[in-house]
Amino acid sequence: NAGVTQTPKFQVLKTGQSMTLQCAQDMNHNSMYWYRQDPGMGLRLIYYSASEGTTDKGEVPNGYNVSRLNKREFSLRLESAAPSQTSVYFCASGTVNGYTFGSGTRLTVV
Amino acid sequence: AQKITQTQPGMFVQEKEAVTLDCTYDTSDPSYGLFWYKQPSSGEMIFLIYQGSYDQQNATEGRYSLNFQKARKSANLVISASQLGDSAMYFCAMREGVRNFNKFYFGSGTKLNVKP
Numbered sequence: 001n002a003g004v005t006q007t008p009k010f011q012v013l014k015t016g017q018s019m020t021l022q023c024a025q026d027m028n029h030n031s032m033y034w035y036r037q038d039p040g041m042g043l044r045l046i047y048y049s050a051s052e053g054t055t056d057k058g059e060v061p062n063g064y065n066v067s068r069l070n071k072r073e074f075s076l077r078l079e080s081a082a083p084s085q086t087s088v089y090f091c092a093s094g095t096v097n098g099y100t101f102g103s104g105t106r107l108t109v110v
Numbered sequence: 111a112q113k114i115t116q117t118q119p120g121m122f123v124q125e126k127e128a129v130t131l132d133c134t135y136d137t138s139d140p141s142y143g144l145f146w147y148k149q150p151s152s153g154e155m156i157f158l159i160y161q162g163s164y165d166q167q168n169a170t171e172g173r174y175s176l177n178f179q180k181a182r183k184s185a186n187l188v189i190s191a192s193q194l195g196d197s198a199m200y201f202c203a204m205r206e207g208v209r210n211f212n213k214f215y216f217g218s219g220t221k222l223n224v225k226p
Contacts, residue, residue: 043201045214092155094214097143098160099157100157104153104155106153
């Protein structure tokens with residue numbers, strides 16, 4: 001099925017550890033996004049990539065880095081995880097008419 | 111100022127009744143899009159309905175309709191004949207502008223519980 005695939009679904013990290021969240025879409029969208037979702041705060045944009053080869057900061061970029069590997073793949077990296085980064089992370093791709101989301105990654109930093 | 115405001119953190123509705131979820135938005139751009147997404151307990155984000163700022167008629171998708179009141183800057187979601195499977199979190203979102211569609215804002219959500 002066409003869509004957005006992100007891995008892993010669950011992850012527990014210790015403070016200071018690093019990890020990369022992977023995302024791939026097969027809808028030939030130019031734009032891809034990483035959001036985090038925290039209780040009572042909706043979704044907040046971390047980084048986005050308007051097209052292959054470009055990335056830009058969103059609302060809450062501190063502590064994260066991204067790579068747009070090719071048109072299909074957009075990864076999110078936490079270099080030194082902190083408890084404040086405990087959240088649910090969503091990757092999305094989309095057009096002017098809306099987004100398609102991945103199934104989410106539940107990350108806990110202890 | 112908040113771009114998207116959802117003032118109902120939680121709501122209850124009786125099965126088979128209609129329910130309205132409120133959403134107000136703030137933009138000075140004449141071209142924008144309004145969206146509703148559903149997030150069930152399983153966590154995925156499901157697109158429900160879209161309304162463009164220049165659309166003359168309210169959008170409808172099955173049991174979902176969007177009550178678009180441009181002058182009041184409101185985009186309420188109406189779910190008719192509620193079902194138990196409608197119990198979920200609902201997010202209103204706005205895409206501001208046309209060219210830069212990376213300006214996409216979400217509200218804080220409304221948790222809907224459908225009672226049997």
